Amino acid sequence: MFYVIGSGPAAISAAVALTNRGLPVTILDAGRKLEKERQEILDRLGKLPPGQWPAADLDALRGGDQKTRQGSIHVKLNYGSDYPYATNGTLLDSAEEPPFHYSEARGGLSNVWGASQLPSRAADIEDWPISVADLEPHYRAVFDFMPTSAVNDELAELLPTYTDRGQDLRPSQQAGEFLADLRANREPLRRAGLHFGRSRVAVTAADEARGLGCVHCGLCLYGCPYGLIYSTASTLRRLIEEKKVTYIDRHSVEKLEPTANGVTIIARDLERQQTVTFEAERAFVGTGVLPTAGLVLNSLGAFDQTVEMLDSQYFIYPFFRLRRTPDVRQEELHSLVQAFVEIEDPAISRHLVHLEIFSYSDFLQRALMETPLRFFLRIPWVAEQLFGRLLVVQGFLHSRDSGRLNISLRRNAAGQPHLHVEPQPSRRAWWASIRAGLKLVANARFLGGAPVVPAMQFAEPGRSYHSGGTFPMRSRPGKFETDVLGQPTGLARVHLLDASVFPSIPATTITLTVMANAHRIATEAAKL
Structure with missing residues (x-):
């Protein structure tokens, strides 16, 4: 056996x-396993179309403050529960x-x-x-x-898909416009060592056997009510x-x-x-x-006796696009990562620096409403301008550029x-993250926007789970x-x-x- x-x-x-x-x-x-009462809510939602989902059930599956459930560590809950931890x-x-x-x-x-x-x-x-x-x-x-949403696009030359079974998962309008800017400037970006493509995520975009697929309800980061992630x-x-x-x-x-x-x-x-x-x-x-x-x-x-744990440290930048995408808060979309950008630049690292691009989501809005920005975001015009331009960039470093743990x-x-x-923190990781942000700033005219480098959030070793x-x-x-x-x-x-x-x-x-x-x-x- x-x-x-x-x-x-x-x-x-x-x-x-x-x-x-x-x-x-x-x-x-x-x-x-997920708690019985939450599983019962999930089972109810899974049998209904989105328009019939009870508001109370949705609030329960969204959960509360994501940052208070496991001390100071920001954790992603599953259907409002921290049972995975x-x-x-x-x-x-x-x-x-x-x-x-x-x-x-x-x-x-x-x-x-x-x-x-x-x-x-x-x-x-x-x-x-x-x-x-x-x-x-x-x-x-x-x-x-x-399952996968992998498609053979610009990124496949650098990182092959290894499958022809990818299902098309429509990006958000905001992400689509961002990718369009990158495609319009493909050659200068390539010369700068910036490679890009649509995200590849493990989602069942269309399930003919079950008669359902992604309905772009925007709840991905809380947990898919249909279990398609x-x-x-x-x-x-x-x-x-x-x-x-x-x-x-x-x-x-x-x-x-x-x-x-x-x-x-x-x-x-x-x-x-x-x-x-x-x-x-x-x-x-x-x-x-x-x-x-x-x-x-x-x-x-x-x-x-000590063994050494390696880590791929991560950092986060707010990224503002020059052009605003209208009505992002009304759009039906998925809220997982929308695009990938790979930085290939020996001045930053001998290895790829991987960037994940997130567009607007209810999850992002709720997170920002827990910060002092909430006072400004209550003004409709301010919220429309900010969310219509804001992307979130989460970057990852190779372990050779990251801190370690004993x-x-x-x-x-x-x-x-x-x-x-x-x-065991590493100043090298911090500087690599800063240089990655400055790399994006230097190519802002080709990217259609730039990160706010002073607003970088830098995670300690181990926080990436990579x-x-x-x-x-x-x-x-x-x-x-x-x-x-x-x-x-x-x-x-x-x-x-x-x-x-x-x-x-x-x-x-x-x-x-x-x-x-x-x-x-x-x-x-x-x-x-």
Whole structure:
């Protein structure tokens, strides 16, 4: 029996690869779910057209202040709930606020991700022991079960789509006009090292079998009432319904012990609060970077030793267009990322700097109404002028340009293991973010607008959730490293699946490459 631990993007991609080969698979998972009362609201909305959605139900799914639910960390809720971040509270030092959160939810952080999909560029993973060519068939395999809006546009030359199944997802009028400005200035932008294209997101734009598709209701950032934004929970549900996997939830794996013929999995039954064991031929771990670090260090007995977590730090700029788009607050639109811009400029970084462009959304308006700007935005003319011109740029840096985090496993006063996480900020990351903003200012006439550089928001290491590298793949792995199949030194037949095994973190979106690499690891390990 092959055991997969977790149900997020990495774990489910491996489960798909294993079941496609007809192998027996058991998934162990904490498996937290949306609260019953919120699920009932969601079920009601899913049966109605948008015009019939009750206002009270919509308010409940929008939730409250997004910034107060997890301390000072700005988190994205799912249907107004913070259940994706709820945990049993034993992994991290309770006296510290973690730099970011992990998930014990069914589907992991795919319940709250931004749904962006981009592959890695060869030059950005040059230090990996595998190549883009090794990942390519697995990028394609992932798109066999995950929807995408990817189209072959200007960006495909730099970052291929690896699929011909992309469904057209109409951008907002504001984003469409922004992209039109970029296309009109394609050549000078290319010479400046600015590449662009429509966003690629994991959304079912049209589902003929179910008779529905994206209705551009603008609620994406709160959670799609029709469930059209992909979560691995949906693939897990299909695997269970088709009886391809055995799913055991309410279990938290605490330790892995290699045996002569496999792996003993020691887990905590969260329902009965008992220790239980499972015997596996191979164990595939895809629980997310922090839980995976805790599990591996505990399994190795590596207390008070430091591993380094890499991060792709992010920054945010408000971007004002010269031309105003009218009536943006009345438009029917989707509120996910609308466009991608890649900066290729060695004066900023040896690697791509990835920019995600967001246009107007109700989510943005509500966020601004929690700031002093609310006094001005209550004036209709001011609101129309601001929202008609305002875009939000979220940028990501390669891990070589970002801060890092030191992680160690310690024992608390009761003798229980917990992780200590210590961020290591980098001035290089701050300067790279500033230079990226100035790069856009220098090309304002071709972009049709410019960012407000002094208004940049800069996130601490770990806040992007684009982290990994704690047990990097090496051709000849040493201590706290893994081979090309994610096997840590000292843990035979255990395969790490998530971004823990990445030797570096490209700026382009992390999840697609996590899924492709997990699919590759499971496919190759199944042959052993």
